[in-house]
Amino acid sequence: MIEEAKLLSSIMPMLKVPVHQVAGHQALDGHLGPLVDESGKFYKPLQKDDRGLREAEFYETFSSDDQVPDKIRKFFPKSFGTQIVEASDGSGPLPHLVLEDLISQYANxxxxxxxxxxxxxxxxxxxxxxxxxxxxxxxxxxxxxxxxxxxxxxxxxxxxxxxxxxxxxxxxxxxxxxxxxxxxxxxxxxxxxxxxxxxxxxxxxxxxxxxxxxxxxxxxxxxxxxxxxxxxxxxxxxxxxxxxxxxxxxxxxxxxxxxxxxxxxxxxxxxxxxxxxxxxxxxxxxxxxxxxxxxxxxxxxxxxxx
Amino acid sequence: MIEEAKLLSSIMPMLKVPVHQVAGHQALDGHLGPLVDESGKFYKPLQKDDRGLREAEFYETFSSDDQVPDKIRKFFPKSFGTQIVEASDGSGPLPHLVLEDLISQYANxxxxxxxxxxxxxxxxxxxxxxxxxxxxxxxxxxxxxxxxxxxxxxxxxxxxxxxxxxxxxxxxxxxxxxxxxxxxxxxxxxxxxxxxxxxxxxxxxxxxxxxxxxxxxxxxxxxxxxxxxxxxxxxxxxxxxxxxxxxxxxxxxxxxxxxxxxxxxxxxxxxxxxxxxxxxxxxxxxxxxxxxxxxxxxxxxxxxxx
Missing domain, CATH: 3.30.470.160 (Inositol polyphosphate kinase)
Incomplete structure (x- = not known):
């Protein structure tokens, strides 16, 4: 397990705690919370009950739902599947939803x-x-x-x-x-x-x-x-x-x-x-x-x- | 009290059970419920808790509320204050809200x-x-x-x-x-x-x-x-x-x-x-x-x- 974590870490992007998060679980002081990378992606840990799974399912369904017009799709974060990355609470590698970091383009x-x-x-x-x-x-x-x-x-x-x-x-x-x-x-x-x-x-x-x-x-x-x-x-x-x-x-x-x-x-x-x-x-x-x-x-x- | 009831009855309109009521308390089989008269008025008994009072208050406030445009007022029954009439359950004279009978103009x-x-x-x-x-x-x-x-x-x-x-x-x-x-x-x-x-x-x-x-x-x-x-x-x-x-x-x-x-x-x-x-x-x-x-x-x- 430790070997696997090390292997994953080695290919993981450099992640940090988002500066401008205003709600939800926050990855501060060793807590589990979302992380961001330099390329404008937002990594949201899958919650342990079925909530995380349901959110992942939603993004999958939604991204291929052709009933949703483009003018509406722009209100939703783009999604890039799930990825296992090192959790912010130090508990090891965990599956995270990979989403568009909606705030990254804003300096202030x-x-x-x-x-x-x-x-x-x-x-x-x-x-x-x-x-x-x-x-x-x-x-x-x-x-x-x-x-x-x-x-x-x-x-x-x-x-x-x-x-x-x-x-x-x-x-x-x-x-x-x-x-x-x-x-x-x-x-x-x-x-x-x-x-x-x-x-x-x-x-x-x-x-x-x-x-x-x-x-x-x-x-x-x-x-x-x-x-x-x-x-x-x-x-x-x-x-x-x-x-x-x-x-x-x-x-x-x-x-x-x-x-x-x-x-x-x-x-x-x-x-x-x-x-x-x-x-x-x-x-x-x-x-x-x-x-x-x-x-x-x-x-x-x-x-x-x- | 009996004298008073008799007096009121003598000046009361002829009331009957509405034929086309589809919801709410119904004045059938000796129950307390609304009544109608021949002139297109609907008599709704004031409920004994504060509900009746609050409904009467609403009609009073609403009828004099000049923020309500006429095109919206037409969706509400006209109201004519309260009146004491013989209750449908035979319990004697009771205060009733007097409203427009919305259904009276419809034969079927x-x-x-x-x-x-x-x-x-x-x-x-x-x-x-x-x-x-x-x-x-x-x-x-x-x-x-x-x-x-x-x-x-x-x-x-x-x-x-x-x-x-x-x-x-x-x-x-x-x-x-x-x-x-x-x-x-x-x-x-x-x-x-x-x-x-x-x-x-x-x-x-x-x-x-x-x-x-x-x-x-x-x-x-x-x-x-x-x-x-x-x-x-x-x-x-x-x-x-x-x-x-x-x-x-x-x-x-x-x-x-x-x-x-x-x-x-x-x-x-x-x-x-x-x-x-x-x-x-x-x-x-x-x-x-x-x-x-x-x-x-x-x-x-x-x-x-x-």
């Missing part, structure tokens, strides 16, 4: 992870799992909002780095907290500064426009109003862009990505009403920022700052 | 009652009530479909009357059962005949067109994509039309109505993602019948009958 990513759906469990799950999820859905924002924020980091600047509130806080955000964070996400002032109102300077650059966050969410929504192939339980929508590029007058590449497919089940010809409802709720928060007068306006009344 | 109504939402309980409900609803949502179609059929009656003809499957069956309908019933709803053959495929003769007259069922549902949906005033838990969408009129070449008045507001709560600035998801699911079933080739076609390949 601001990221929010929304776990979509007021219900994170499928009717087919075990009773113990259902009770565990139901408890968490009731304790967090999921029931009220149709989603919860599983984690976030907002870029503040080269010196101050990122504002990264604790996950145990973000999962309980109220509607007002979510509104505030969505404003901070696109503001030029420091996200960690709660004394100043966020100025929403970059709202139209990031949320608006034909390739902005809102347009992408609406494209995703239109697919969920049609597709009766998959039900995505406990799946997240990632929202990401690079504020530093905007400050420098360049394209900030705002993007929507779907991640975490360990609880995807067959839709059996029925819409994913749970995901769709939560997605519509998120869309409403963002479209309000763009359309309601003064919702995203400087105190002096000038929209989109100076 | 085909009706389906869809209880919308995969969750019929609000987060604010009592633990006992939540557990009761959750159990029922899991045992019935609600979790899988985003709605369940609380009852239905389909008109067959002057002689054979109505096909009215038992409620304990309809609440457990699968996606395939729902598809079949939605076809039967608009077919010229007998709904109770399971040997023949439903011919969907009237699909385009009832579901299609600018004032058909689908157009009405889409109008309702567009409001639910905007409104952050109310969350409608355990509320039903009624779908009704008169097939006999169609057979005679007249307008069948297909209509969508919302009923049962005992569990409406404030939305606190968040979309009703639970109702919206379920509504989208129902819409998908109906739009598929109109748009998928052969989904609603005679065996001989002729669409919409002869």
């Amino acid at each position: 990513p601001s990221v929010i992870d929304f776990k979509i759906g007021s219900r994170t469990w499928s009717p087919q799950a075990t009773e113990a799992y259902i009770q565990k999820c139901l408890k968490k859905d009731r304790e967090t924002s999921s029931l009220a909002l149709g989603f919860r924020i599983s984690g976030l980091q907002l870029y503040e600047g080269q010196e101050s780095g990122y504002w990264k509130p604790e996950r145990k806080l973000t999962i309980r955000y109220t509607a007002d907290d979510v509104r505030l964070v969505l404003k901070k996400f696109v503001s030029s002032n420091q996200a960690s500064d709660f004394k100043q109102d966020p100025d929403c300077t970059f709202a139209s650059n990031v949320y608006g426009g034909s390739s902005g966050i809102l347009a992408q969410l609406l494209e995703l929504k239109s697919w969920f109003e049609e597709q009766t192939i998959y039900h995505f339980y406990s799946c997240s929508v990632l929202m990401v862009y690079d504020k530093e590029l905007l400050v420098k007058g360049r394209q900030p590449s705002p993007a929507i990505k779907l991640v975490d497919f360990a609880h995807v089940v067959e839709a059996n010809g029925v819409l994913d009403h749970n995901f769709l409802g939560g997605l519509c709720s998120l869309i409403k928060f963002i479209s309000d920022l763009l359309t309601i007068p003064n919702e995203c306006t400087n105190k002096d009344g000038m929209q989109n700052g100076e | 109504p085909s009706v389906i009652d869809f209880k919308i939402g995969s969750r019929t309980w609000s987060p604010q409900a009592t633990e006992a009530y939540i557990q009761k609803c959750l159990k029922k949502d899991r045992e019935t179609s609600s979790l899988a479909l985003g709605f369940r059929i609380s009852g239905l009656q389909l008109y067959e003809g002057q002689e054979s009357g109505y096909w009215k499957p038992e409620r304990k069956l309809t609440i457990r309908y699968t996606a395939d059962d729902v598809r079949l019933v939605l076809k039967k709803f608009v077919s010229s053959n007998q709904a109770s005949d399971f040997k023949q495929d439903p011919d969907c003769t009237f699909a385009s007259n009832v579901y299609g067109g600018s004032s058909g069922i689908l157009a009405q549902l889409l109008e309702l949906k567009s409001w639910f994509e905007e409104q952050t005033i109310y969350h409608f838990y355990s509320c039903s969408v009624l779908m009704v039309y008169d097939k006999e009129l169609l057979v005679k070449g007249r307008q069948p008045s297909p209509a969508i109505k919302l009923v049962d507001f005992a569990h409406v709560v404030e939305a606190n600035g968040v979309l009703d993602h639970n109702f919206l998801g379920g509504l989208c699911s129902l819409i998908k079933f109906i739009s598929d019948l109109l748009t998928i080739p052969n989904e609603c076609t005679n065996k001989d390949g002729m669409q919409n009958g002869e």
Whole structure:
């Protein structure tokens, strides 16, 4: 076994802990978690229960599913099968899902992870799992909002780095907290500064426009109003862009990505009403920022700052 | 008390048990249930716990809510306050909600009652009530479909009357059962005949067109994509039309109505993602019948009958 591990290590890519991961298990302090390489790949350890297997199966099915249009496929990470690599917790070589590292192209990513759906469990799950999820859905924002924020980091600047509130806080955000964070996400002032109102300077650059966050969410929504192939339980929508590029007058590449497919089940010809409802709720928060007068306006009344 | 009851009876309208009620408590065999009068009014007894009070409050708030556009108000029954009338179970005079009798204008109504939402309980409900609803949502179609059929009656003809499957069956309908019933709803053959495929003769007259069922549902949906005033838990969408009129070449008045507001709560600035998801699911079933080739076609390949 030791010989085998050594052999595998010798052909393994150089892996490191991802810097910009905001949710999920993290490969820090000897824990098991995902790793990334220099070429833009993300290595996610297969979880030991059947979750890992189910996520691997999902990627396999999805990648060859010709019912999924290309304009929707772009919201999903590319997948490259599974590979055995040295686990981050030092427990030896373990099978990992090899995926596209969605964040690697961003030097200074601001990221929010929304776990979509007021219900994170499928009717087919075990009773113990259902009770565990139901408890968490009731304790967090999921029931009220149709989603919860599983984690976030907002870029503040080269010196101050990122504002990264604790996950145990973000999962309980109220509607007002979510509104505030969505404003901070696109503001030029420091996200960690709660004394100043966020100025929403970059709202139209990031949320608006034909390739902005809102347009992408609406494209995703239109697919969920049609597709009766998959039900995505406990799946997240990632929202990401690079504020530093905007400050420098360049394209900030705002993007929507779907991640975490360990609880995807067959839709059996029925819409994913749970995901769709939560997605519509998120869309409403963002479209309000763009359309309601003064919702995203400087105190002096000038929209989109100076 | 007896004197008072006599006095009230003397000024009370002549009330009778509604003939076409498909769901909810029914005023039959000495039970407490709603009554109707000759003038098109529906008398719903206020339930003894706080449900009746909350429904009365909802109608009062809603009727004076100027945020609700007229094009949406038409989906709700008109309300005329409360009135004390003789209860159907002979228990004496009781306060009743006085509402528009939505079915009174139909001589031969085909009706389906869809209880919308995969969750019929609000987060604010009592633990006992939540557990009761959750159990029922899991045992019935609600979790899988985003709605369940609380009852239905389909008109067959002057002689054979109505096909009215038992409620304990309809609440457990699968996606395939729902598809079949939605076809039967608009077919010229007998709904109770399971040997023949439903011919969907009237699909385009009832579901299609600018004032058909689908157009009405889409109008309702567009409001639910905007409104952050109310969350409608355990509320039903009624779908009704008169097939006999169609057979005679007249307008069948297909209509969508919302009923049962005992569990409406404030939305606190968040979309009703639970109702919206379920509504989208129902819409998908109906739009598929109109748009998928052969989904609603005679065996001989002729669409919409002869």
